[in-house]
Amino acid sequence: MNYIIRPIYTERVKPYIGKQIIKVLTGQRRVGKSCIMLQLMDYVKFEIPTANIIYINREMDQYSHIQTSNDLNEYLQDKFINERANFLFIDEIQEIDSFELTIRSLFAENKCDIFCTGSNAAMLSGELATTLSGRYIEFNIHSLSFSEFLIFHHLEQGIDSLIKFLTYGGMPYLANMGLSDDLPFEYLKNVYSTILLKDVVSRENIRNISFLENLVLYLADNIGSLFSANNISKFLKSQRIEISPQLTMNYLRALSKAYFVHKVVRSEIGGLKIFEIGEKYYFEDLGLRNALKGFNEKTDIHKLLENAVYLHLLQCGYRIYVGKIDHKEIDFVADRNGLKVYIQVCLQATEKSTSSREFGNLLMIRDNYPKYVITLNDLIIGNDYRGIKQLNLVDFLLLEL
Secondary structure (H helix, E strand, O other): OOOOOOOOHHHHHHHHHOOOOOEEEEOOOOOOOHHHHHHHHHHHHOOOOOOEEEEEEOHHHHHHHEEHHHHHHHHOOOOOOOOOOEEEEEEEEHHEEOHHHHHHHHHHOOEEEEEEEOOOOOOHHHHHHHHOOOOOOEEEEOOOOHHHHHOOOOOOOOOHHHHHHHHHHOOOOHHHHHOOOHHHHHHHHHHHHHHHHHHHHHHHOOOOHHHHHHHHHHHHHHOOOOOOHHHHHHHHHOOOOOOHHHHHHHHHHHHOOOOOHHHEEEEEEEOEEEEEEEEEEEEEHHHHHHHHHOOOOOHHHHHHHHOOOOOOOHHHHOEEEEEEOOOOEEOOOOOOEEEEEEEEEEEOOOHHHHHHHHHHHHOOOOOOOOEEEEEOOOOOEEEEEEEEEEEEEHHOOOOOO
16 A cells, blocks of 8 residues: 655654553544554565464444444454464444443453554543543554654745645645645545544534534634633624533544544643643644634634644653643643743734833743744744744744754
8 A cells, every 4th residue: 555654653663563561542633643543554564474364444344334342352362373373453342332341351362462552641541541441552643743744745945845734734645635725625625524533523413503504613713722612602692692611622522533623721830730721722733723714814814823832842752731820821831741931922023012022021931941932934033042043934834853
């Protein structure tokens, strides 16, 4: 099979191949988990030519009869070969009811090396967490980074390619249809419908689909804004939509479980306090957001700029917070194994007042971790101001943090 290798993920998984631990690839539907699984299968075949590989893709008709753990047990009954190394790959495993019972048994008997993918975080917080706690390792898969986007679409780095990235996002399959006309957005709308139906509505037993769709549009229009379930409910009330804050929270949680949006909470810089009220939401894929809301460069560019910065930090393996210091806000505080990065995002830093605000907030932080101001324009004060680096978005998205 022809595919483009995504080493940012395959290299993370490879050290665990052959180890007695379940490898779980998670992420939004259609971000490329299946393809990465195929790349891992090919790697196993190359490294262990005698390996016995069993592959199940629950989205393919030939495996549709595997509905429950009993069905899975029956299918696997004669698939293992004792004298060879056995590898089991299951795609979209959450589609199999009580799958964790079979996986637990296989793991206990050490029958095979197990890999699986899933498109709903409930799989980890519920089924796997309770049954296989401590026996699996999770790898979060995301839509294409900007550097991957350039490779997949054979583009040169630069502002034109960046605008295409901000417009169409990083769903890998778009490389097969090009970035022109209405085809990309038609595809993305279909992906959105599938995610909403299979991973949100059906999985979470959601009844008020109309409200869910309105909520998604609200999130799309308020990327990077601090708000709470109460605020959303008040807004909807002004639109004559009566929904309780609790139901709003439930629906936000369902969208997050499907990896469709990501919740970012506020954290006090220099302290341990996490604020329970007021958070931000960012989309897993910019193209999906634009397919729903449209892309108005004048009104949306700053939102997409901030979302792109968030995604790059996420793809680099950081845990991300909105920072608070005194009464000031730091757009992103990113932490990875105790190492921090502080980031302010603004459309352009040519105005003195803007420069003072963005750089001034970062100067209040009294530690020596890296600090960045990310803009869409080129450098206007040099690339280092009192230890704070200014980068344009193109350079930042290609930076290995």
